[in-house]
Amino acid sequence: MPSEDLATAPSPAYPGAQGIPYFTPAANPGAALNPDAEGTPTLFRPIKIRDVTLKNRVIVAPMCMFSAESNPASPAIGALTDFHIAHLGHFAYKGASLVFTEALAVQANGRISPNDAGLWQEGTESEQFKGLKRVVDFVHSQGGKLGVQLHHAGRKASTVAPPMAFSKGVRSLKADEGVFGWPKDVVGPSGGEENKWEPGDVAYWTPRELTVAEIEEIVKAFAKSAETAIKAGVDVIEIHAAHGYLLHEFVSPVTNHRTDKYGGSFENRTRILREVALAIREVIPEGTPLFLRVSATEWIEGQLDAEKYGSWDLDANIQLLKYLPEIGVDLLDVSSGGNHKDQKFHFFTDYQTELAAKLRKEIKAAGAKTLVGAVGFITQPEAAAEIVQGADEEGSEPKADAVLIGRQFLREPEWVLNAAKKLGVEVHAPMQIGRLAWS
Incomplete structure (x- = not known):
């Protein structure tokens, strides 16, 4: 056997993961050994969404890393890199069922910063496609699923990466052409100084109002990015319509002052969101789940x-x-805030979980099947388990069907394995380390 084939040679006693050009053991970390056993918490029971089965209810939320190439002259602009394989792959290696990439911009001017990742390049030979596929393949090799969050930053675009701003003592700095920004192409549903996002000590560019033709191109861009993601092997697509980015700006009357078919009434303001969802649903397989963050x-x-x-x-x-249901959304990812300088968060431990619970209750009352994900300040296994399990009282309902955890995974990449130990659930561990640390 040629030496180059040795790394991928099958071994009945120690099978390798498929779909990658190197050897790593086939494994399924984070999956319960006996998921149907009495007493197994719902958190560690599988959930099927369309044709995709998640081995547990723990999802890694999208988190921007501001670590992509920013130079427009580089073919690798916006592409995921080895950094993202290490960053995102580690969560799959330690047992998360579904790992989301950071928000991927569907157009170059839809990035928050020049160092954001994106998926606007077309074709399987593009660097953005190849970078994403490498992440997909590694996550799959570890028994996980990969999702992409597609977005457009709207009026909050063309800022320097936050670490740079923080080093200057402010929360945000405008990115001009000198650092590959696009100050003349920052857009929103409405334009002009009165529509600039500028709370407190941060600085943003004045947006210009999108034309109807440009809105139609953005809808197509979301669909093209979703189609590219599917070709790369992505399992789940999420639409980002929260946190004051473009789609959120459209649905909110506080930022959308248009008088055409994309403004005014609730029906008009939500039109672009519905068009984006339907356009994506048209180009992705029927069995692919579609999430929506609001x-x-x-x-x-x-x-x-x-x-x-x-x-x-x-x-x-x-x-x-x-x-x-009619636009094909399978799970509502419930967050909050980010669209107005005068926002006053009512912070408490489960402030967003309670919002998710209220929306889930409305969905169930209507007889719909849309699932709900809770996100925000979910750090402790017991709390996560209760969110999806519900309390012990008869007739109680879960607050959500899955939990999305972000920053806690940065502090504790092995959160899933630690949660299993704390909750008394036997799970598969990464093959390379066995149960040495979690037995």
């Missing part, structure tokens, strides 16, 4: 602009729920 509230109740224009709040999200 801000359940903007936290501006009682503020002057909310009184003047209205806001995107819990009632608005409840109104949106009726559209989700």
